[in-house]
Amino acid sequence: MNKPLIKLEQINTWFPDNKPVFGKPTSWIKAVNDVSLNIIEGECLGLVGESGCGKSTMGRTILRLAPLYSGKIKFMGDDISKSDDKGLKPYRAKMQMVFQDPKASLNPKMTIFKILSEATALNLRVAKENYLEQAVKLLDLVDLRPEHIYRYPHEFSGGQQQRICVARALATDPKFIVFDEATSALDVSVQAQVINLMKDLQNKLDLTYLFISHDLSIMEHVCSRVAVMYAGQIIEVQDSGSLFDTPRHPYTKALKNAVPIADPESGKELGILKGEVPKLSDPPSGCHFHPRCDYKENICVEKSPKVRKTGKNSQVKCHFHEELWKRGVLRYT
Amino acid sequence: MRKIIVNNSLSNKKAKQKSASLPVLQIKELNVSFNTSRGQAKILEGVSFDLYPKEILALVGETGSGKSVTAKSILDLIPGHSRETRGQVLFDTKDLLSMSDKELQTVRGYRISMVFQNPQSSINPVFTLGEQIFRLIRLYLSRDIEALKQKTGCGQKQALKTIAKEKLREAGLTDIKRMLKSYAGEISGGMAQRYRIALALLSSPEILIADEATSALDVTVQAHILKLMKNLCENKRTAILFITHDLGIAAQICDRIAVMYAGRIVEIAETKKIFSNPKHPYTKGLLKAVPKLGADEPLSFVPGIIPDLVNPPRGCRFQPRCDHALDICLNQKPESLLIEDRHKVSCFLYRQ
Amino acid sequence: MAIQENSYQMMAKKVVKEHQKQKWFQLQLLLKRKAACLSLIILVLTVLAAVFAPWVAPYPEQGQGVLNIENRLQPPSSASLLGTDIYGRDMLSRVIYGARISLFGSACIVFFAALIGVPLGLWAGYNEGISGAVISRVVELFLSFPSTLSAIAISIIVGVGWPTAIIALIIPWWPWYTRLVQGEALSIKRMLYIEAAQMLGYGKIYIIFRHILPNVMTPVIVMILLDLGPAIIAIGLLSFLGLGTQPPMADWGLMVWEGAPNILSEWWISIVPGGAMFMVVIAFNIFGDALKDILGSNR
Numbered sequence: 001m002n003k004p005l006i007k008l009e010q011i012n013t014w015f016p017d018n019k020p021v022f023g024k025p026t027s028w029i030k031a032v033n034d035v036s037l038n039i040i041e042g043e044c045l046g047l048v049g050e051s052g053c054g055k056s057t058m059g060r061t062i063l064r065l066a067p068l069y070s071g072k073i074k075f076m077g078d079d080i081s082k083s084d085d086k087g088l089k090p091y092r093a094k095m096q097m098v099f100q101d102p103k104a105s106l107n108p109k110m111t112i113f114k115i116l117s118e119a120t121a122l123n124l125r126v127a128k129e130n131y132l133e134q135a136v137k138l139l140d141l142v143d144l145r146p147e148h149i150y151r152y153p154h155e156f157s158g159g160q161q162q163r164i165c166v167a168r169a170l171a172t173d174p175k176f177i178v179f180d181e182a183t184s185a186l187d188v189s190v191q192a193q194v195i196n197l198m199k200d201l202q203n204k205l206d207l208t209y210l211f212i213s214h215d216l217s218i219m220e221h222v223c224s225r226v227a228v229m230y231a232g233q234i235i236e237v238q239d240s241g242s243l244f245d246t247p248r249h250p251y252t253k254a255l256k257n258a259v260p261i262a263d264p265e266s267g268k269e270l271g272i273l274k275g276e277v278p279k280l281s282d283p284p285s286g287c288h289f290h291p292r293c294d295y296k297e298n299i300c301v302e303k304s305p306k307v308r309k310t311g312k313n314s315q316v317k318c319h320f321h322e323e324l325w326k327r328g329v330l331r332y333t
Numbered sequence: 334m335r336k337i338i339v340n341n342s343l344s345n346k347k348a349k350q351k352s353a354s355l356p357v358l359q360i361k362e363l364n365v366s367f368n369t370s371r372g373q374a375k376i377l378e379g380v381s382f383d384l385y386p387k388e389i390l391a392l393v394g395e396t397g398s399g400k401s402v403t404a405k406s407i408l409d410l411i412p413g414h415s416r417e418t419r420g421q422v423l424f425d426t427k428d429l430l431s432m433s434d435k436e437l438q439t440v441r442g443y444r445i446s447m448v449f450q451n452p453q454s455s456i457n458p459v460f461t462l463g464e465q466i467f468r469l470i471r472l473y474l475s476r477d478i479e480a481l482k483q484k485t486g487c488g489q490k491q492a493l494k495t496i497a498k499e500k501l502r503e504a505g506l507t508d509i510k511r512m513l514k515s516y517a518g519e520i521s522g523g524m525a526q527r528y529r530i531a532l533a534l535l536s537s538p539e540i541l542i543a544d545e546a547t548s549a550l551d552v553t554v555q556a557h558i559l560k561l562m563k564n565l566c567e568n569k570r571t572a573i574l575f576i577t578h579d580l581g582i583a584a585q586i587c588d589r590i591a592v593m594y595a596g597r598i599v600e601i602a603e604t605k606k607i608f609s610n611p612k613h614p615y616t617k618g619l620l621k622a623v624p625k626l627g628a629d630e631p632l633s634f635v636p637g638i639i640p641d642l643v644n645p646p647r648g649c650r651f652q653p654r655c656d657h658a659l660d661i662c663l664n665q666k667p668e669s670l671l672i673e674d675r676h677k678v679s680c681f682l683y684r685q
Numbered sequence: 686m687a688i689q690e691n692s693y694q695m696m697a698k699k700v701v702k703e704h705q706k707q708k709w710f711q712l713q714l715l716l717k718r719k720a721a722c723l724s725l726i727i728l729v730l731t732v733l734a735a736v737f738a739p740w741v742a743p744y745p746e747q748g749q750g751v752l753n754i755e756n757r758l759q760p761p762s763s764a765s766l767l768g769t770d771i772y773g774r775d776m777l778s779r780v781i782y783g784a785r786i787s788l789f790g791s792a793c794i795v796f797f798a799a800l801i802g803v804p805l806g807l808w809a810g811y812n813e814g815i816s817g818a819v820i821s822r823v824v825e826l827f828l829s830f831p832s833t834l835s836a837i838a839i840s841i842i843v844g845v846g847w848p849t850a851i852i853a854l855i856i857p858w859w860p861w862y863t864r865l866v867q868g869e870a871l872s873i874k875r876m877l878y879i880e881a882a883q884m885l886g887y888g889k890i891y892i893i894f895r896h897i898l899p900n901v902m903t904p905v906i907v908m909i910l911l912d913l914g915p916a917i918i919a920i921g922l923l924s925f926l927g928l929g930t931q932p933p934m935a936d937w938g939l940m941v942w943e944g945a946p947n948i949l950s951e952w953w954i955s956i957v958p959g960g961a962m963f964m965v966v967i968a969f970n971i972f973g974d975a976l977k978d979i980l981g982s983n984r
Contacts, residue, residue, distance in 0.1 A: 050551040065883060085886070092886035105877035109899035118895075119885055132697045146696050150704040157638045158396070165881075172885070187395035187578065192622045192634035214551065217581070217624040221632055244626060258556035260581035262623045264604045270556040270585060276521055277551070 004038035005176060005208050006062060011035050011071030011081075013054075013061045017281045029281045031057035031066075033232035036307065039176075044202065044209040046223030046240060048216055048255070050277055054232040055212050059178040062210065063095050064088055076175075093122040096169035100181035102161035106153035112139070112164055113149045119171035138167040142197060159190035163197065170201065178210045183218065195222055216259050220244065225313060228252050231278045231288035234307075238314040246331050248316040251289050253330045287319065295320060295329075356383035357539050357572055358407070358445075363420035365399075365406055373417075374642040376402050377596045378650075380420075381669065384540065389563070389573040391583035391604075394593030395619075397639050400576045403593070404542050406430075407574075408441050424540075443473065446533040450545040452525035456517035462528060463513030466500070466535075467493045473536040504531035505561050523554035527561065534565055541566060542574045547582065559586050580623050584608060589675070592616050595640050595650040598669070602676035612678040614655050649681070657682055721975035724968035731965055735784035748778030750933020758951050768953040770943065776957045779935060783958060786936040788965070790851055791916035795909050797855045802862025803905060807893050809863065810870025821867070824860040832857035833922060840928045850929035854919055858912075865908055869901040910973035914966035937962050 013032035016025035031054040039045050049055045060066035062073060064080060073081045080091055099105040106115060116135040120126055126134050136146040142163040153161055162182065169177050179198070183191045199222070202209060211222050219226050220240050227237045228251065236249040247253045257271025275292040278284055284291050290300040297320070305319045324330055365377040377399045384390050394400040405411045407422050407429065422429040429440065449455045457465060470478065470493055481492045494513070501509045504527045517525060526546065533541055543562065547555040563586050566573050575587055583590050584604060591601040592613065600613040611617045618635035637654035640646055646653050652662040659681055667679040716722060734741045742748045743765070753773035761768040767776035809820035827835075840853035873879065874897065882892050921938010923929035930936050935943070937958040944954030 050553060063884065065880060085888070089886045092884065097881070097884050099877045099881070101877060105881050107878040107896055107900070109902075118882070118887075122885055132701070133693050136697045136700065137693050140693070146700055149700050159638070168881070188580070188622045188624075189395060189619055189635035190638075192624075192632035193636075195632060196634070215624075216552070217626045220626065221624050255552065256626065258552040259626060260556075260559070260579065260585035262581040262584045262608070262620070262625055264584045264608050268585075270560055272556055272560060273553040276523065277554075 003041055005041040005076060006039040007072075007074040008035055008037045008039075008062065009072040009074070011061060011073060012069040013057050013066050014069040015067075027281055028069075030054075030232050030283065031280055032061055033283075035071075035232075035234050037227060037234055037237065038313075039208060039210060040225075040313070041208055042206065043225055044199075044211055044223045046219040046226035047210060047212045047229060048214065048219055048226055049229035050214060050255075052277055052280065053229045054280060055214075055229045056180055058229070059097070059180050059210060059212050063097055063178060065097075093124075093172040094174050095176045095178070096172060096174040097178045097180060098162070098165045098169050098182045101185055102158060102165050103153065105165055106161060108153055111150050111152060115153075115164065115168055116149075116171050119168045122172040125173065134171070138171055139164075141170060141201070142167045157190075158186055159193060162186060162194050166194075166197065166201070170205070174207070176208045176210070178212065180212045181214065182211075184213060184215065191218075198222070216244070216256060228255070231283050232280055233288060233317060234315075235289065235317045236315070238311075244332075248310060248321045248325060248330065249289075249318050250293050250295055250324070250330065254292075287317075295324060354385070357386050357424065358384040358574075359421070359423040360384075360403070360407070361421040361423065363403065363406060363422065364418070365402055365411075366417050368415040368417075369643060372643045375596060375645060376642060377406070378645075379666075380593075380596070380598055382591055382598060382601055384572050384574055386539070386572050387567070387570055388589060389566070389575055389587045391587035391590045392574060392576045392593060393578065393580060393583050393590055393619075395578060395639065397595070397642070398593040399596040400578075400593050401544055404447070404544050404574060404576050407542065408445060408447065409437060410447075442533075442538075443536045444538050445540040445542065446536070446538045447542040447544065448526070448529050448533050448546045450548050452522055452529045452549075453517050453520075455529060456525060458517045461514055461516055462520070463494075463497065466497045466513070466528075466532060469532055469535050470496050470500075500535060501528065501531050503565065504528065504534075505557065506531070522550055523557065526550060526554075526558055530558070530562060530565065534569060534571065537569045538571055540572050540574065542576070544576045545578070546575075548577070548579070555582075562586075580620065592619070595645065596642060597650060597679060598677075599651065599680070600676075600678045602673075606673070606676055612672065612676070612683060613651075613680050614657050614682075615651050618654075649679075715975060718975050720971050724972040724975075727964060727968040728972065731784055731961075731968075732788065734781050735788055738781050738785060742775075742778035742781045744775040744778045745782075747774040748782035750774070750935070752933075758947075758954075760951075761953060767957045768951075770940075770954050771947075771951075776953060779940060780937070780958055780961050783935050783937045783940055784961070786847070786930055786934065787917045787920065787938065787962070790847070790920045790936065791913050793851050794854045794858055794916045794920070795912045798858035798912075799862050799905060799909055801855070802859035803866050803898075803901070805859075806863040806866025807870050807897055807901070810867040811874055811889065811893050811897065820863065824863045824867075827857055827860040828864065830857065833919060836919065836923065837926065837928065840923060845928050845931070847930050847934075850920060850923045853923070853928075854916065858916075861912075862905065862908065865904060866901050869904060870897050873897050873900050906973055906976075910969045913969055914962065917962055917966075 011032060012030070012034060014028040014030050017027040017029050018025055020026070035058065047055050047058065057066050061068055064073070068081055071081065072079055075091055075095065080088060113132065113135050116138055117131040120131050120134050135149055139146045139149060144160060144163055144167070153164065156164065183194055186194060195218070198209070201207060213219065223240045225237065226240045226243050227234050228249065229235070230251050236247065236252050238248070243252065244256050247256065254271060254273040258273060260270060261268055273292055278288060286302050287300040287305050290296045293300065299319055305317050307315050307317045308321065309315050310321070318324070361381050363377055363380040364375070366373050366375045380403055392400045392403060402411065406418055409429065418430060420430065424440065424445065429437065456462070474496060477496055478489065478492045481487070481495060482489070497513065498509050501512070506512060506524065506527050512520065520528070547558050550558060559582065562573065575583070577583060587604050589601065589603050590607045591598050592607070592615065593599065594615050600607065600611065600616045607616065608620065611620055615635065618633070621633040622635060624632055635654055640650055640653065648664045649655070649662040649667050652658045655662065661681050667681050669677045669679045670683050671677050672683050738748065739745045747753055753769070755773060756769050757771055757773035759765060759769040759773070765775040765777065767780070769775055770779065805820050809817040835857045836853045839856055840850050843849045843853060879892060879896055882896055917936070918938050920929055920936055921942055924936055924939035925942035930939055940958035941955050944951065948955050
């Protein structure tokens with residue numbers, strides 16, 4: 001149960017920032033910058049960060065949809081970082097993705113049946129003549145009525161469309177699903193429905209999730225462990241229960257303080273984080289967070305901090321995390 | 334309506350005393366419908382509320398609840414001829430809906446201004462930010478320019494720059510010199526929204542309408558903008574109509590909340606009351622569905638989907654999704670009931 | 686578990702039945718639109734008239750070009766319903782025979798232009814690499830010449846006659862389709878469902894034909910329907926210059942050109958074929974629009 005399903009070893013995803021006609025690009029957009037992380041079988045790992053921090057690119061990199069610049073990705077022990085399209089084919093069925101915008105991720109000219117059978121084709125255990133039956137089964141699994149199988153995506157509401165996307169992801173009988181902001185476009189009253197469905201399916205089908213979102217408040221409800229990303233790097237990983245009570249990185253705390261709380265009695269003032277989000281093509285030197293950090297010292301400007309383990313499944317990337325922990329400045333009481 | 338007439342007939346002194354409790358904006362029985370290929374879609378049905386000076390009123394609702402349409406119809410900003418608007422929007426005792434375009438221009442952007450969701454696309458990309466703010470300063474603050482010219486003896490251009498700098502600094506912007514020379518595409522979303530707010534508040538309007546003004550921004554930037562809006566409006570005595578789908582924001586900065594569902598206001602009350610003592614079944618469901626930091630109970634949801642506005646349910650529009658629906662809900666539309674001081678609910682559960 | 690599997694099968698069967706009913710329903714929807722129905726009737730009648738011209742035309746031999754000089758320039762009368770032309774031939778028969786050439790010719794031009802242009806556009810839109818760039822440059826080269834001018838040049842080089850005129854028109858015609866499709870494909874390529882298909886491990890060709898092609902078909906069909914009219918006119922122009930249809934045969938475009946000098950006195954010579962052209966083009970447009978509304982999912 002506790003062995004890692006996916007191992008990321010120092011992965012980098014860089015996109016060329018300028019494209020010279022001849023030769024190599026001279027500057028890069030470092031969307032994912034030296035990330036090492038394990039995704040444990042059966043867990044739901046949250047990946048949280050602000051827009052443009054590279055969290056979506058990281059999800060796509062794991063699924064090998066974004067080009068990998070360097071580093072290793074191991075899926076169930078197999079190194080898939082060098083495989084080409086053909087070599088990836090056996091793994092495609094095992095790893096799926098659900099996107100943010102359900103409407104845009106369903107082909108408007110295809111019926112639900114066609115959409116689902118296209119994915120079912122990867123599931124070798126289902127014979128071709130049973131596709132219809134399988135599609136009905138999948139719709140039943142995501143609480144949609146099987147009568148709607150010949151309808152087109154635009155005939156459904158946003159929440160229903162997202163459930164079709166989940167059904168498509170399940171059609172290949174996967175082990176690992178990436179949810180890329182999968183509930184961000186939905187209304188709150190519907191969002192809860194989709195999240196409950198996700199959790200149900202995880203238990204039923206033994207799935208491992210990577211849940212990417214910018215919404216902190218949802219993380220605790222969905223994920224067992226949360227990784228916080230800033231400017232292309234993972235700066236902290238902790239269990240979701242403790243992350244926001246006892247953050248170890250100053251950015252995690254700042255992020256939490258900025259979230260408006262749906263409780264007028266809380267008396268909490270919104271915390272303000274100074275400065276702007278750094279550009280991925282030209283991140284600050286040393287620790288990427290130092291220009292906005294209240295606790296920065298000279299070393300933060302000069303040297304990038306190492307990733308340090310703080311527990312069995314937790315890590316932090318800060319020069320002074322021990323000191324801050326002792327001083328207790330980040331903890332909530 | 335009657336309230337205003339009575340107040341107007343009072344002596345000046347008394348009127349002044351009462352003016353704090355007089356609404357700056359009254360929306361009465363606003364109905365908006367669009368003609369679609371399938372028939373008439375009744376987007377808004379009998380929306381009424383008041384906005385008081387200096388208060389921040391949140392208009393909260395989900396997709397398709399009509400909150401944006403409400404905001405846009407106040408200033409007649411909805412394009413298209415296939416639209417029908419009935420009702421009254423009273424501002425300064427005049428009905429904005431029956432005004433001519435020319436009259437409306439004197440209100441729009443000057444006495445009531447608006448901030449939109451996507452800041453970058455609401456700034457003209459072909460002019461520099463400087464040119465755009467200078468134009469508005471010349472339009473709205475000509476007196477300030479003259480005063481400054483006389484005081485310091487500087488030229489028109491210098492005066493414009495000085496005022497622009499001051500106004501942008503108020504909006505929390507730094508490095509203004511460079512900013513005035515740049516274009517909309519060259520600045521970040523957070524900066525663009527701050528700039529938009531500075532423009533919107535240039536004329537010290539009586540009302541600021543913020544239509545999902547922070548939804549496209551990150552939480553840390555959002556926190557800045559929310560604080561900024563709150564402070565600026567307190568200083569300038571501007572009332573804010575804050576349209577949002579995020580109950581967290583509403584709780585954090587708003588004085589009162591109006592909850593909309595399928596084109597109707599189902600509940601309106603002070604923020605604390607909405608959260609501590611919600612009355613309408615939809616409000617209750619919505620509050621339970623909001624994920625909260627630090628709370629571990631499973632999320633609940635409102636079953637069913639929003640109704641089709643071309644063929645809305647007869648009677649109460651929430652009734653198909655409501656656990657407490659009565660027989661009367663099927664056939665009659667609920668009236669807005671005043672159940673407590675400043676707490677109104679449209680629901681048959683609370684009739685006497 | 687077995688019971689459950691069984692029930693899924695039952696459900697699946699029921700769903701198929703429902704779907705067949707729905708297909709019928711769509712056809713009924715199309716027939717319910719008056720304008721669309723009328724256009725369909727016009728198109729069917731025109732095509733039937735063209736196919737059965739020898740039986741439908743009142744003076745088949747005149748329609749094929751036999752002269753009848755003594756009755757030249759007669760206004761519409763009971764003998765010849767739509768009047769006669771400068772050689773005294775019955776206009777109605779001429780128009781019916783002309784439909785054969787005009788309809789078939791323009792259909793050929795548009796069909797082959799689309800057949801060449803659409804796949805190239807799909808490929809160029811989906812591949813932003815070298816092959817895409819080459820296609821784009823070739824298209825730009827073609828579009829930089831006025832298409833009628835290049836058609837004239839080509840038919841002079843290739844030779845005079847009806848089939849070569851068609852080929853000469855296809856050559857400058859297809860790049861328009863490539864350009865339209867390329868732009869559409871570029872935007873569709875960025876849609877998430879393309880990424881979802883890549884996620885499923887499907888290759889380029891599959892994605893281009895299964896996902897992108899159906900989504901560009903709507904604008905392509907609209908363009909095809911809009912192009913049929915100009916194609917008829919273009920054939921006429923070439924024929925008028927002596928490069929296309931050879932007298933005594935005539936297509937609608939040629940007839941319009943022939944009547945143009947006398948338009949004020951003998952108006953029917955131009956108006957009759959022009960009207961036929963107008964009617965057919967409008968019918969194509971209305972019918973295409975209705976088809977698009979009903980079959981296409983409204984994005």
